[in-house]
Amino acid sequence: MSFKITKQATLPDSEYEIEGEIHADIVKEFRDKAVKELSLETRVDGFRPGHAPEKYVVDRFGEVAITEEAGRMALEANYGEIMKKAIDDKKIKVLGSPAVTITKVAPGEAFGFKIKTALMPEVKVKGYKATAKKVMSEKTDVKITDKEIDEAIVDLQKQVAHTDHHKNNPDDHGHDHTDLPLPEVNDEFIKKFGPFETIEAFREKVKEGITVDKNRKEKDKKRLTVMESLIKDSEISMPKMLVESELSKMVHELSANISQMGIDVETYLKHIGKNIEEMKKEWVPDAEKRAKTQLILNQIALDEKITVSEDEIKKEVEQIMQVYKDADRTRAEIYVETVLLNEKVWAWLEEQGK
Secondary structure, rough: OOOEEEEEEEEEEOOEEEEEEOHHHHHHHHHHHHHHHHHOOOOOOOOOOOOOOOHHHHHHHHHHEEEEEEEHHHHHHHHHHHHHHHHHHOOOOOOEEEEEEEEEEOOOOEEEEEEEEEOOOEEEOHHHHHHHHHOOOOOOOOOOOHHHHHHHHHHHHHHHHHHHHHOOOOOOOOOOOOOOOOOOOOOOHHHHOOOOOHHHHHHHHHHHHHHHHHHHHHHHHHHHHHHHHHHHHHHEOOOOHHHHHHHHHHHHHHHHHHHHHOOOHHHHHHHHHHOOHHHHHHHHHHHHHHHHHHHHHHHHHHOOOOOOOOOHHHHHHHHHHHHHHOOOOHHHHHHHHHHHHHHHHHHHHHHHOO
């Protein structure tokens, strides 16, 4: 085994700490990769970034810094197996993202670390069957008007107009094309969206799409109503780390969302006149709600013996690993199990209303 767990302990506030070390020979295996990574920060005349000779990297950063980088890489590569062994040994259920601390860095010696994570706390969910039955049994009559279909088709016309414009004018990088002429809704137009025989058949398909979207929104609205009631009535000992984990996820989500608009986080924060810490303070109530939601779903799964099979997890993980080949398999398994289990619990709650 490439690591050794030296100590495990339960801490206050539903936290758990794992101490251990990565063997020196494993850290050494990552040395070249660490030098390569640090060379990206080394500017040497005549060499491209990332291609500076090792001597220059060692002279600039020193052997201890290189060992620390190699150790971090080795820890990341073995994190999944470390957590799996700790969980299997003590039969614990960990939640959220861990906090990792480096405890020992010395060239030629084992690399020391601590991993602190949140444990599943005591959760008492009251009246979830009755709440689910009441909310989920409410009938919703979804109606689609001709006006909604017309508006959806206009959106499709705008999309086609925008796509055709850029196809015919590849050098035009402008984004405001609100004055582009819209294509006529004819046989040629509807063929872009499928093998439709008539415009009426096309309109019917658009109506189906709107119906699916409205039903999904209605389902989400009911789920939100159920969860808000359960959060209000439940008794939960909330681990601070779990809230911190949700806040970290929210920061990543913000970064990903604004990146899609071509803006970086620093520019966005400067524009709104806030920093990340101020944003996180504002987000605490939402982060707590997200954390409580997960804890409640976990507890209902335990109470009702709702589980996800290994085959179900394996199938989804394989798909993830095919797309993200460098992903950590253990983390992928934890993520997949959480997503699948949540959906099974919601399906069970929805079944109470039938």
